[in-house]
């Protein structure tokens with residue numbers, strides 16, 4: 039892509055940003071035609087710095103739940119910005135947002151607000167340890183809980199001691215959970231788990247309700263803390279905690295992403311019995327009290343409810359799923375398409391190293407659809423039937439291209 043604005047920015051970035059870009063936003067993880075830099079987002083559409091427009095099926099990795107530039111959210115943020123954002127102390131928006139979260143999420147008796155999902159998951163562990171006076175936390179192998187030393191998937195610079203008090207189990211596997219619980223012995227502080235299994239590059243797996251019940255029982259019988267990491271799924275699957283429909287309440291939950299339609303707020307929600315522990319810890323940040331993102335979060339949560347947002351996303355996701363599954367069938371290509379409709383993931387069964395998926399993503403992008411080759415996708419309320427049809431026109435071309443290059447199967 040020599041000669042493009044994107045290429046020029048990459049060249050400048052190489053001089054002043056480590057590796058040119060870090061983390062999962064590195065364009066190097068995508069096919070070579072993907073942009074590194076984006077300039078605009080509106081509804082379900084994004085534009086790169088060279089003016090190419092795409093239907094977005096990644097939604098900023100989840101935050102964009104109502105669509106980019108949602109008028110109600112932007113108006114609330116703008117009104118707050120005219121008053122104040124970052125100050126010596128929080129604004130009234132903090133109390134209003136905490137009240138709203140406590141009202142909407144069943145298990146929540148209090149809310150502790152932060153910035154990133156990693157702040158939320160890490161603070162949950164700290165609260166669990168403060169409450170129990172114990173150290174060991176159980177984590178499902180391969181689950182992403184953020185980029186702090188205890189959970190980052192990159193091990194450079196991470197000390198064994200950062201993870202010494204973690205034990206691992208396999209998601210949905212009772213025997214491995216019991217083994218990890220036994221290993222923790224009387225030092226079990228808590229268990230952190232995502233609402234369903236959404237490990238990168240793997241088929242997604244809904245939680246087995248019996249497994250979720252066992253997690254609850256283990257925590258009850260050992261006086262340990264059950265932490266639901268709802269950072270990715272929160273406000274996409276349910277209007278409330280993602281396990282409300284199962285009737286299983288965590289003791290703590292971590293939230294981020296969809297809470298504020300792209301503004302920077304995350305939250306830790308907890309039960310009454312953990313209020314004192316949450317009061318006892320010191321976890322904070324310069325920007326954690328900024329009022330604009332909180333105003334945006336209040337408007338976002340109200341809009342998800344008022345616009346029946348969960349149902350709208352489910353409908354868009356179902357349309358996408360049936361279209362993609364039919365296109366794969368028509369091209370004689372075997373795929374697995376997994377996860378809730380709003381957060382799908384698909385891969386080609388014949389792929390050994392994502393080679394078909396990389397080609398699929400490359401061609402989809404050339405046909406105006408931005409998808410991720412190995413991370414689950416997201417749809418938003420702005421993914422109307424017309425937008426989904428546009429996305430499917432791109433994926434149709436991508437399926438044909440995969441078949442042409444790799445054959446059927």
Ligand code: PMP
Pocket residue numbers: 099153154155156157159182183184185232267268269270294295
């Ligand atoms: N938990 C889960 C389940 C996530 O998906 C993520 C982000 N992808 C995080 C925690 C960390 O959130 P953040 O990137 O905002 O720190």
